Structures are given as C-alpha cells and as structure tokens.
Amino acid sequence: MKLFSYVLNFLIPLLYLALVYVYYTLFSGKKKRLLKKTTPMLILLILIHLTEIITRHLVLNTMPLSTTHDAFSFLAFAILLVYAIIELSLNNRASGIFILAFAFLISLIASFFPSWESETNELLLKSSFALHASMAIIGYTALSLSAIYALMYIIQNRNMKKLKFGLMFTQLPALNYLETMSIRSVLIGIILLGLGILHGHFQAKELLGEFWPVDIKVIVMDIVWLVYFCSYLLMRLKKWGGLWMAYLSLSGFFILVVGGILTIYITESFHKFY
Amino acid sequence: MENQAQIFIIGISHTTAPVEIREQVALNTDEQKELIGVLLQQFEIDGCMVISTCNRTEVYISSEDFNNKTEGIRNRLNTFKNCNHFTNPQYAYFLQGTEAIKHFFKVISGMDSLIIGETQITSQVKECYNLAHKVNGTDTWLNKLINYGLQAEKKVRSETFLNNGAVSISYAGVELARKLFNKLETKSALLIGAGETGELAARHFADKGVKNIHIVNRTLKKAVDLAKKFGGNAHPLEELAEILPKVDIVISATSSDTFVVTKQIMQTVVKQRQNTPLFLIDLAIPRDIDPQISSLNGIFLYNIDNLHQIVQMNIEKRKSEIPKSIKIIDNFVVEFYKWISTNSIAYYIIKIRNHFEKLRQAELKRLKKRLPENGFGEIDYLTQSIVNKIIHQHIVSLKNSVGDPTRYQQHIDFVNNLYQLEEKK
Numbered sequence: 001m002k003l004f005s006y007v008l009n010f011l012i013p014l015l016y017l018a019l020v021y022v023y024y025t026l027f028s029g030k031k032k033r034l035l036k037k038t039t040p041m042l043i044l045l046i047l048i049h050l051t052e053i054i055t056r057h058l059v060l061n062t063m064p065l066s067t068t069h070d071a072f073s074f075l076a077f078a079i080l081l082v083y084a085i086i087e088l089s090l091n092n093r094a095s096g097i098f099i100l101a102f103a104f105l106i107s108l109i110a111s112f113f114p115s116w117e118s119e120t121n122e123l124l125l126k127s128s129f130a131l132h133a134s135m136a137i138i139g140y141t142a143l144s145l146s147a148i149y150a151l152m153y154i155i156q157n158r159n160m161k162k163l164k165f166g167l168m169f170t171q172l173p174a175l176n177y178l179e180t181m182s183i184r185s186v187l188i189g190i191i192l193l194g195l196g197i198l199h200g201h202f203q204a205k206e207l208l209g210e211f212w213p214v215d216i217k218v219i220v221m222d223i224v225w226l227v228y229f230c231s232y233l234l235m236r237l238k239k240w241g242g243l244w245m246a247y248l249s250l251s252g253f254f255i256l257v258v259g260g261i262l263t264i265y266i267t268e269s270f271h272k273f274y
Numbered sequence: 275m276e277n278q279a280q281i282f283i284i285g286i287s288h289t290t291a292p293v294e295i296r297e298q299v300a301l302n303t304d305e306q307k308e309l310i311g312v313l314l315q316q317f318e319i320d321g322c323m324v325i326s327t328c329n330r331t332e333v334y335i336s337s338e339d340f341n342n343k344t345e346g347i348r349n350r351l352n353t354f355k356n357c358n359h360f361t362n363p364q365y366a367y368f369l370q371g372t373e374a375i376k377h378f379f380k381v382i383s384g385m386d387s388l389i390i391g392e393t394q395i396t397s398q399v400k401e402c403y404n405l406a407h408k409v410n411g412t413d414t415w416l417n418k419l420i421n422y423g424l425q426a427e428k429k430v431r432s433e434t435f436l437n438n439g440a441v442s443i444s445y446a447g448v449e450l451a452r453k454l455f456n457k458l459e460t461k462s463a464l465l466i467g468a469g470e471t472g473e474l475a476a477r478h479f480a481d482k483g484v485k486n487i488h489i490v491n492r493t494l495k496k497a498v499d500l501a502k503k504f505g506g507n508a509h510p511l512e513e514l515a516e517i518l519p520k521v522d523i524v525i526s527a528t529s530s531d532t533f534v535v536t537k538q539i540m541q542t543v544v545k546q547r548q549n550t551p552l553f554l555i556d557l558a559i560p561r562d563i564d565p566q567i568s569s570l571n572g573i574f575l576y577n578i579d580n581l582h583q584i585v586q587m588n589i590e591k592r593k594s595e596i597p598k599s600i601k602i603i604d605n606f607v608v609e610f611y612k613w614i615s616t617n618s619i620a621y622y623i624i625k626i627r628n629h630f631e632k633l634r635q636a637e638l639k640r641l642k643k644r645l646p647e648n649g650f651g652e653i654d655y656l657t658q659s660i661v662n663k664i665i666h667q668h669i670v671s672l673k674n675s676v677g678d679p680t681r682y683q684q685h686i687d688f689v690n691n692l693y694q695l696e697e698k699k
Contacts, residue, residue: 029435029591033432033433156453160453160454160574161574163576163580163583165584165587170439173456174452174453174456175454175455175551176454176455176456239548240549241549241551241572242549242551244549
C-alpha cells in the first residue's frame with residue numbers, strides 16, 4: 001500500500017503535466033479533435049488523485065489534510081475538481097491551460113514533501129480539524145482561481161487595448177466573463193476561508209484555551225483574509241473596474257503564497273503552537 | 275447496380291472564370307431540373323446532379339462509359355445556356371475519378387469557396403442534391419458521393435478551424451465585441467449615422483441578440499426609418515452625450531468631417547459609467563471617434579483598419595488549416611474508393627466465375643462422350659473444385675488491393691486483359 005502511494009506521489013505531477021500539455025495543444029489551436037477528449041482525461045486524473053488521497057489516509061491512519069504534502073496535494077486536487085466543474089458546466093476550455101498549470105505546480109510542490117509521518121499534535125488529530133482544513137483549502141482554491149482569472153483578465157485587457165490580436169486574444173474568454181469569474185471566486189474564497197479561520201479559532205479556544213493562539217500561520221492567514229475582505233468591500237462600495245480588481249486579486253494571492261511559504265519554513269509542521 | 279461507373283464533373287467556378295461568365299452559366303432550379311432530364315435522356319448516363327451557386331456551376335455525372343460522351347455533354351451544356359463557355363478550356367474544367375471525388379469533397383467542405391471555410395455551400399449542395407433526387411437524377415454512386423461528402427465536411431468542421439473567425443469587416447466587429455462581453459443578448463447598442471455601412475454592422479449585432487438598439491443621426495427622419503427596421507429608438511445627434519452612458523456598444527459610420535465623439539464628451543461619459551466597459555467601432559473615413567479616447571479607462575475603441583487586421587488574421591488562420599483538411603478529405607476519397615471497389619469486386623467475381631464456368635462446361639461437354647458414365651460425376655466435382663480454387667485466388671487478391679485505388683485498378687485491368695471480360699459483356 002505504501003509503495004503504491006509512493007509511486008502515485010511521483011506519478012501525479014507527471015499526469016498533471018501531461019494534462020497541461022493537452023490543454024496547451026488545444027490552446028495553440030493545433031488539435032481541435034482533442035476538444036472532446038479533455039473531460040474524460042480530467043475525470044481520470046480526478047480519480048487517480050482521489051485514490052492517492054485515500055491511500056495516504058489509509059496508510060497514515062490520520063486526517064487527510066494534516067501534513068504539508070497532504071495540504072498541497074488536496075489544494076491541487078480541489079483546483080482540478082473545481083476546474084472540471086467549470087469546464088463541464090460552461091463548456092469553456094480556454095482557461096484550462098492557466099488553471100491546470102497552476103494545479104500542476106501545486107502538485108509538484110506536494111511531491112517534494114513526501115512525509116510518511118502523521119501529525120501528532122492533539123489539535124490536528126481532532127476529527128473537526130478536517131472541517132476546518134477542508135474549508136480553508138477550498139477557500140485557498142477559490143482565491144487561487146480568482147488570481148488565475150485575474151491574470152487572464154489582465155492579459156486579455158492588454159490584448160484588447162494594445163490591439164494584439166494573436167493567439168492569446170483568440171483563445172482567452174471574454175473580459176467580462178473573466179471579471180465575473182474572478183470576483184465570484186474571491187467572494188467564495190472570502191466566505192470559506194473566513195469560516196475555516198473562524199472554526200480554527202474556536203478549536204484553539206476549546207483545546208488551548210485561547211481564541212488567538214500565537215501561531216505564525218494563524219496570524220498570516222488572519223491578515224491575508226482581512227486584506228481580501230477589505231478589498232472586496234472597497235471594490236463594491238467604490239465600484240472599481242475589472243482591472244483594479246484583477247490587480248488586487250493578484251496582489252492578495254501573492255501575499256497568500258508568500259505567507260504560506262514563509263510559514264512552512266518558519267514552522268516545523270503545518271501549524272506550530274508554542 | 276451499375277458497375278464500373280465513374281463520376282465526372284464539368285464545371286465553371288470562381289477559380290477559372292470571372293463573374294460575367296459565371297452569371298451567364300448559372301442555372302435556376304427549373305433549369306437544373308430540365309437539364310438533368312435532358313442529359314439523362316440524351317446521353318444514357320446513370321446519374322446527374324447540378325450545383326449552381328453564385329461562385330460555380332458544376333454538372334456531376336455518373337456513367338459507366340464517359341469517354342465518348344463528354345464532348346457531347348459539353349456541347350449540350352453550351353446549347354442549353356446559349357454560350358460556348360463549357361467547351362472553352364480557359365473557363366471550363368473536366369474532372370474524373372479520384373480528382374472529381376476529391377474536388378466534390380473540397381466543394382462541400384467550403385475549401386474551394388471564394389471565402390475559404392464558408393458554411394453556406396454545404397446547404398447549397400444539399401439543396402442541389404435534393405433537387406436532382408426529386409427528378410430521379412441521382413443513382414447509387416451520386417447518393418453515396420453525397421453521403422461521403424457530408425461525412426467529410428462534418429469531420430473537417432469538427433477537427434479543423436477552417437470555418438472559425440469572422441471574414442467580413444462588419445462581422446469582425448461582432449467578434450471583437452464578444453471578446454469584451456460574452457453575452458451580447460443583455461447589451462444595448464448605439465448606431466451613430468443611418469447609412470448602409472452602419473446598418474449592416476448593426477444588423478450583425480441584432481442577429482447576435484442585441485435587442486436594445488438606439489440610432490442617432492443628424493437627420494432624425496432617417497434615424498426613425500432605420501429604427502423601425504430594428505425595433506429600436508431614434509434620437510437626434512444632439513442627444514448623443516445623453517445616450518452614450520446608457521449603452522454598451524457604439525457603432526459609428528457617419529460622413530462627418532470632424533469627430534462626432536470627442537475626448538471631451540467621453541471623459542464625462544466615463545465618469546458617469548463608473549468603470550462599466552464601453553465598446554466602440556468606428557467604421558467611418560474620416561474617423562468619427564477621437565482615437566485619443568482609447569486611453570481612457572474601460573474604453574475599447576477600434577477602427578476599420580483594426581477590423582481589417584482581424585479579418586486578415588482569420589483568413590490566414592483558415593488557410594493554414596487547409597493541409598489538415600486535405601488530409602481528412604484524402605482519407606474520405608480512399609474510403610469512397612473502398613466502397614466503389616467492394617461493390618465492383620462482386621461484379622468481377624461473377625464475370626470471372628462465368629468465364630471459368632463456360633470453359634469448364636465446354637470442356638466437360640467435349641469430353642463427356644469419351645469419359646466413363648459412372649465416373650463423370652466425380653470429374654464434374656473435381657473440375658468445379660479446381661475452378662473454385664482459381665477464383666478464390668482472384669477474390670483474395672482483389673480484396674487485398676481495395677484500399678489502394680491504383681493497385682486495384684491495375685489488378686482490374688490485368689484481369690480484364692487476361693480473360694477479355696469487358697469484350698464479352
């Protein structure tokens with residue numbers, strides 16, 4: 001079982017890369033006949049990745065999101081899943097190359113942390129941790145997607161303003177679609193990450209006796225969430241345009257990634273409570 | 275079923291003849307019906323179909339023997355249209371066999387059209403086929419040809435980008451707008467000027483679902499008349515600044531010498547719109563919209579050159595898809611030949627069998643008197659068995675060559691020469 005999981009750990013980034021290549025060929029307008037084959041490929045990868053998540057859960061006999069590998073792996077999986085839903089519901093594959101390339105990077109990061117030791121922290125062993133972690137990860141997924149849509153918005157806006165009618169212009173979706181998707185994803189991200197953070201605080205209060213534990217990850221996430229929340233409110237109140245919102249979303253995501261990477265290096269585990 | 279039938283085409287198209295010639299040889303539906311009847315009756319052909327569009331007039335004929343009929347048919351076509359273009363090698367072309375089939379597949383897929391990849395030709399060919407079918411002009415070969423042609427066309431459209439992208443200036447505007455708004459149905463448009471150019475562009479937007487169309491013109495009456503066509507609202511030019519904040523798409527095509535939409539007007543409009551994007555296309559020369567406004571936030575302005583750039587890009591893209599489309603079509607030509615060959619095999623097998631059976635019967639008849647009566651049945655069985663074995667070799671060999679039209683034809687020719695099958699027919 002462990003060997004099987006180990007093989008999957010290295011195989012999954014390769015499969016993501018292969019899928020990215022398929023979407024690249026579609027994006028470059030080389031093989032139109034691949035259009036009908038992407039959905040089965042997506043479903044297959046979802047099933048393989050799900051197998052990896054379940055296998056690790058069975059091997060480690062612990063919550064599936066308790067290690068750095070599991071958290072990143074689940075994030076990649078969630079992005080893949082959300083993208084599959086978008087593709088199936090909107091029948092639009094133009095954003096696939098961007099979103100799946102990002103999912104590939106996340107899965108690659110996950111494969112660099114093939115930890116086989118489950119977390120022993122009491123907090124992480126609680127079953128309610130799964131709820132907190134799931135909400136937070138889905139929140140991250142939504143914010144990641146928002147940033148990808150924002151990036152596509154910036155590119156397409158530039159194409160349209162600077163009259164660059166090349167491949168990118170042809171393949172990328174309409175500006176207002178990208179704007180809507182980016183804003184919608186931000187909203188979902190703010191709500192779910194907010195609920196996840198709140199749930200985490202209540203758990204800390206219950207187990208550690210303090211609502212605001214001294215944990216670098218908690219502090220960073222609270223700040224990031226606040227930045228997103230305030231930006232969203234300002235955007236709504238001031239009626240900022242799509243370009244402004246796109247830059248804000250990208251900046252927020254940059255802080256989120258940098259904050260996440262910093263906490264991984266500063267702390268020895270997913271959370272470090274002193 | 276007819277055997278050894280060949281398909282051949284006599285045609286005049288935009289690739290060989292100018293419009294003055296094409297219009298002389300064009301056939302309306304009544305003429306098509308009449309011509310099919312005349313050719314079927316006069317030339318003992320198996321099938322006939324006429325494709326007549328503004329870019330081509332082509333007569334498709336299926337017949338076992340065409341070598342001594344083509345000149346007669348061409349002359350008859352000349353008489354029918356009272357011209358001499360069908361015998362003029364400068365304008366008319368004659369295609370047969372693989373060339374004819376490939377040409378038809380290219381025509382039906384839009385590859386031979388004036389605007390590469392246009393989709394209208396497919397329905398035009400279908401209509402012509404239905405007409406020929408109605409007057410009993412089509413035979414098995416033409417029926418199968420259209421069948422394979424439609425399959426080829428479907429595959430070309432689904433697997434290549436041959437028909438993607440706008441190839442007219444006015445439609446390129448719609449394509450650009452759809453890169454800003456994914457749903458045009460919820461958007462409103464403003465047409466500045468009530469001329470033909472603007473109307474054509476506005477028509478494309480209306481066709482794509484833009485419902486709320488405003489028309490602004492210096493002469494209000496013209497705006498009112500045009501507004502009636504679109505079910506929109508007419509306004510005098512003085513109201514332009516009031517309408518601009520309310521619309522999403524602006525099409526301008528006036529004959530004004532100065533800018534109709536100035537930067538000053540647009541600065542106020544942008545403030546009022548609160549970052550809502552505005553899409554503008556300026557089809558006028560000299561331009562109606564100050565190009566400086568494109569630097570304003572949320573403003574997307576395009577002129578006729580920009581639209582032309584998109585059209586050129588799309589045409590180039592379509593052209594680049596031709597090799598891919600040709601590959602698909604070549605496969606269908608092979609498939610069609612396989613079908614023809616499979617059907618012809620049965621014909622040749624019967625011919626070969628008859629040939630050997632006659633030989634066998636003749637030899638048996640000759641030897642019957644010299645053979646003992648009680649052993650004749652066994653000799654009959656033996657000769658039958660030998661003939662079957664010889665024929666079996668031919669069947670295997672013919673079937674193996676089905677996928678390769680050249681090899682198949684060589685084989686048929688060889689068999690024909692060896693056993694003199696055609697002469698005996």
